[in-house]
Amino acid sequence: MPDLSKETELQHQPVATEDEKSIPAEAGPTELSSTQKRWRPWQAVGACLIYFNSWGLTMSLGVYQAFYTTTLIPHESQARIGWISAMAFAMSFFGAVIAGPLVDAGHLKPVLTAGVVLTCFGLMMTSLCQHEYYQLLLAQGVVMGFGCGLLLLPSMSIPVVWFPTPKGMAIVFTLTGVATSIGGIIYSAMFHYIEHDSGWRWAVRATGFVSLGTSTAGAMMLQYKEAPAQRRKFFNLSMWNEPGFKGVLLAAFFAWGWAFTPINWLEGYYLHEQRIRHSDVQFWLVPIAFAGGIPGRIVLNGLAVKFGGFNTWALTVAACGILNFCWMAVHTQAAVIAFAFFYGFVVLGFSAVTTLAIMSLAPDRIDVGTRLSMAMLAAGLGLLAGFPLAGQILWSTESFTGMQAFTGAIMLLTFAIAMCVRHVHAGFTLKVI
Template sequence: MAHLDSNRNGDTKPDLAPHKDIPLSDRSLDDLVKEAPPLVDDIPNGGVTAWLQVVGSFFLFFNSWGIVNAFGVFQTYYEADLLSSQTASSISWIGSIQAFLLLIVGVATGPLYDAGYFRALIFVGSFLTVFGMMMASICKEYWEVLLAQALCVGLGSACLFIPSVAIVSTYFTTKKSFATGIAASGSSLGGIIYPIVFHQLLPRVGFGWATRTLAFIMLATLTVPLTVMKVRVKPTQKRQLLQLSAFKELPFTFFSIAEFLGFMGLYVPFFYIQSYAIRSPHTHVEPSIAFYLLVILNVGSLFGRVIPNFLADKSGPLNMLLPCAKISAFLAFCWISIHSTAGLVMFCLLYGFFSGTFVSLPPTTVVSLSPNVAVVGTRMGMSFAFAGFGLLVGNPVAGAILGTGDNFTGVQAFCGGTVAAAAIFVLFARVSKVGLGLRSKA
């Protein structure tokens, strides 16, 4: 029994990877003992080394998703100044491509991580993100910004993202969702600090040095994961890039569709809330206050990536993601009728909180929908690809709906509709996995 997946909290979960196609009921106890990996008893599930990985992962999120969360402040500045000749849709392609690359390139960086190139990924990712922001600081033309901020920073962020997700899961068992949530909250803190620094420095030192200051912050904070993070155990086999048979399983298929739809609309407020507060004829928000709406969104998201994840360890990730997705869609539709400063502040806090689960919970959700740990990496990459394509098209579509006028109602309805559709497919995933029972953990 020692080689069953027994952690220090008494859980027993055998790894069935070597015979994943043979039903559990058809195997003897001796078979399970032989199949289980010998290192699983050593999973710390806490301790200094394990929590240092969370700290390191926190700063990887801080400098990957954190930059994506902060793009709204660049969107507003580019529309008003540097790229004022471009449409809102064209400008949003910069942030969308950056986020798309962060997710889609993970399909390739995942096998590199499995092959033992963890530190190489961190070094390359750190260089590309810092270099990209440095180059963005001297850009004058749209194509230059696209190459520096979209392509270079996006590729660098992709190198940082997969290690930030993969490392934490190897150090925790029963606290996995909570630890991942704490790490993912780094993206929200990045979305708070980077816009504030940029906004405060912009009128004092100009766009160039304001952007370079962000790059120096990135350089300093990325030394933390380079110092403290280390691989606990290497995968025993190479990861497949694709596992098409996964789409024969309805829960995974429905959840992948939910990822695509959810990320299509999820980041619309993060990109356009400032423009809405300043440009909409129905609002009366001072520009200096409008800027902080993006910060408030990320403050709400900071807590939304920790608290629901803590509860998800007990309820199951799908059971937590479903109500959060429903409430996010409801809030997006409510956004249409919110015009006051106080109302927008409350919207940003609540939407940030409930939408934050869409970034922090998918990794543990994919784990819960996988038959064994051997396919988790592949399926996570496939799921991230769906989310990446959603991010790629969602914000430019919102920008096209907005056009050169002030059709924010269409933008808000697009956000609410796509997130509501995502909630429906999360429901389908849950029902296809555990049925209609309200008390079933999923």
């Protein structure tokens, strides 16, 4: 017998009109195609290779600064030599600010190509510099730094699209952070050993060749998940009206301007405390700090997923301030080594969760790139002020105590600003942000 209940049910179903039939069904979540699934892991590998060069090179400048101070241009003041590292860091951020809209406009490969070429060209020109301060400032500070910035932004923004979940982003940022630490260790060791055997010029050239090969491989791997839908603005002035955003920019200015001061002066501090001019232990201090950054990035990225990116970032800022005051009591060789490891653990973890901190305060993901660009600009300006000012304090007082106290005070001030921003967004609650 026919099923009459089904016939009755069909009779009572509304019949779709022609207009209703023309309306497409709501699209569900997009899935990766087979080609995209094959390319997805390589985006993380490519980002790691780019971070290995962009941040790895920039972070290893502490080794160069010690060499410039003691050997190449010892007649220059600490403040002037500090401008080389400050300019390289700042140009990295300024290059990233310029690269962002270009990448959003569909020019990923030209931006990466320019970054690879400028980074290698800056290193090769550095190897040709005579004992002239301005040549080092232009070649290593401006050209190499700007090239690293052009590489940095794509390696931050492209993987986020391929790994959009908080857990996926945390894993990618952890991997790229570890690559940064490994790059800092390798480039520092390369300069030390090759400079000892073949001279500093070939040490810089060898660094340039390694950078050219690895960054080219990384640039070939990175690609868009899909064509960019719209161009992003360099700046969005409407964000100034958002509660707390001015505080975020102010915190970025102070935090990035002074957080890396101990890393930059670790070698000089050790020589000053030990009353010696050269030591193998002196060289290993910066790589030890990078080694501390490997577990630091893993642990702090994990904490950021659980307790919130901005909460974790604020705590790392406070820890940096406290450790800078503790630095004043560090005098023996063992204490300096321990300080290098623990400060690297905190400060490199701080840099790893910065992106997650800014993203956690954004109302939506549409303008996160613009927020990152504005924060990078503030951080770059802070770096232009921080390193030279720290060097000037050291030069004028002929003691590290003033620089240590000033850096610690600035970082604790930044923590207070971060707490004000947190209060604006979450009040006095224990909300995860």
